[in-house]
Amino acid sequence: MLLPTVTNLALFTITISMALCLWRLIVGPSFPDRVAASDTISTNIVALLIVLSIKFTTQDYFDAVLVIAILGFLSSVALAKFLIGGSVFDRD
């Protein structure tokens, strides 16, 4: 009976973390705060789906997890480049 308790506790904690990130995303006074919040939310979605796949004892979520992780990485890189240089793609 240990595993259901632990997974439920983990889901509860990750949900609280995502709610706090959402609050930072909406309120966040500066743009870098919002970038960091959205990056943390995508990481939290990855953790949430992994814990859900442990809870339901299935492997079907793993590909969705990989896709979300790759897209989260790409969007964080694009937002960081926009933050530093003012444009996402470099001019030659």
Next chain:
Amino acid sequence: MKSFILETVSKVVLFVILIFSFYLLLRGHNAPGGGFIAGLMTSATFILLYLALGPGARKQILPLNFRAFIPVGLLISALTGLVPLAGGKPFLTSAFGYADLPVFGEIEWATAMLFDFGVYLVVVGVTMSIISVLGEE
């Protein structure tokens, strides 16, 4: 503005994402995956190349006209749908069977994968056209 860390990381990560996209394309006919998400992942690879090295380097490494991918992919998808009509079957009927390959052992093949390949080409063409218009404007 060029970043040394981003360039070095993207040179490794790029091939991992590309292999993952081909994996999604090949398993698409009987598991989660398929032409659409595989095309999006391949486009993500090219977008990472764009972000790390800039549009000029992307044109040197991949001298492809992505707009030409759209009609070719549509043609492949439409033709694979039309082939069963010649045999008297309904439009888009899919055949499948089993084959023995030397290294991989017994695999399942399906003609739905050819249709998926057409969708893949269309998605890569459309996404890269949108990105290059947005990036070079």
